[in-house]
Amino acid sequence: MSGKFGFQLQATDGAARTGVISTPRGEIRTPAFMPVGTAATVKAMMPESVRATGADILLGNTYHLMLRPTAERIARLGGLHKFMNWERPILTDSGGFQVMSLASLRKLTEEGVKFSSHIDGSKHMLSPERSMEIQKLLGSDIVMCFDECPALPATEGEVAKSMRLSMRWAQRSRDAFGDRPGHALFGIMQGGVTPELREESAKALTAIGFDGYAVGGLAVGEGQEAMFGVLDYAPGYLPADKPRYLMGVGKPDDIVGAVERGIDMMDCVLPSRSGRTGQGWTRRGQVNIKNARHMDDPRPLDEDCTCPCCRNYSRAYLHHVFKSQEIISSMLLTWHNLHYFQELMQGLRDAIAGQRLAAFVAAFHAQRAEGDIEPL
Template structure:
């Protein structure tokens, strides 16, 4: 029996976006879904209860970081990640590949895996498909990711071709060494950068291995948004209709809408909490930098159209003061607001799909948010 199942509810007649439900051993979540990122088994400054209050159906945690600290053996001893962090809803873990390729200054890619240095203390480490499966099997998430190579942007066609072929071989090794397929769903990751022929090859290789879900990797790594959207347009149709599709590392409001329109079911990104820490907010009227002097005597809410805990209780002037003073409570308030904003946006996207009007919703949102203006500020 499969660890997860995807239930298709509806296709938006206007855009082709999908409404669905993913059923997992720790409950179900509606799609399209945004997953808050809990890098160290914690979504920065947020409690599990607060995440539930803002309707987070699933969160993501990072294999690489938990392997280094506190160690996956300790989490296994605690009864797995769900018990360790007191979260009883679904969890997805990444494979650690992205962190190995982005954080480590020294890395040596071999067929057997990647030799690299711990970014904390410089120790030599080795991560392979088999090791990534061992760690994730011990952590116990509902959804786990195959170990892949994460090439930079831009990369030559020749380099990307070799990388795609290696990722396909590694994916097969991940399947072979996955110890708990009936309890944890393993997703394959389609790579290929901006090259249509390589995306097609990667998707063909992975679909032949019959994973229970598929991720699209190697986007949102510095390429222009039109290149990302074009890559999605030729990649998503190659993936099975009856399985979830996950676009990795994407979390700006415009990209969530555009991704859903192109058939994506799941998204994750550190963006909402990362920008919150320096006082940048997502609001119904666009980007707001609360540290700016013009908010010093602004006693209105961060977003007058938001009903989150922060906006119902605190003013722009107060939050500005906290952020400028370096108070943790200020970061909690801005993080809460940004996460609530994105999770509420996903509900608006799902409702627009139900009503067959996601294209209209996109136009309205982009106009209100200012994405249609020349030189519009994004995140």
């Protein structure tokens, strides 16, 4: 196991790429989907189970962990990997997005963001320097620089002003991160849906120099068409020899479209959150296990799936435990959803390596268009 962080491209098919990110804690196969472990746990899952679905890396939330149990406490207890029993790579976000979306009474200045905790109203300050300090205390392998996520819709002027602030914060994040062998710092491109602003942001980040680059400010309500419109050009502004990470995406068809456009990493709460609300993601689209049609159905959620949920339990059982509010409902559906997402990533990696991505994508869309199996 090498002690360095690195990225090796292995194959391309059109704009799509497959490769490997190397970290001291293990390799990450790309394109990669990162399950979200907000509060040092992927909800309703044991870490061993998350790994069994095929996940190489998890995401942790700086904002949530700094408030509870605090980064200082996690550091005293041996760091986030030990704390949550996940020895493989972890990426932590910067806290910027959560401050904008969750915190109350926040005040944004050049220095950073002052805010009140959504948990107990306590006062906090998050700046590029403090975000780097927290993520160092957590011990994450991939650290995100601190940026501002402007709420959309916003005027082009507001987006430009916000992006330039984020670029100044990116330089401060880089300076505060320092030299940490084996740990990586990713910059975050902003600029809304304006090509000129995206290009300006990419040039600023490349000049500073990062180990990887995220496309930020998407999947925030602009719709798939607008997101794909940006992804048609934005990844091309970033260095080809570094990983490209699309933050907060997404649904299976968002993932496939992003990979087609050159994205290497994604994360989303969707598979776990959907699992807790009775939604199963399958090759044939979404299944709502709450529906009465499943009440007497002895068939699995997805007959082609090899996860424990589909191997061992019927739709009738899943319907029953969801209606009864049993904890196993969240466990089984989350396991299935994470398994499906990771299986999709493996399919994409294999298709890119075999130069048959177009056929894979066509089959993916055709199968989803068929819809769920007929009721009995």
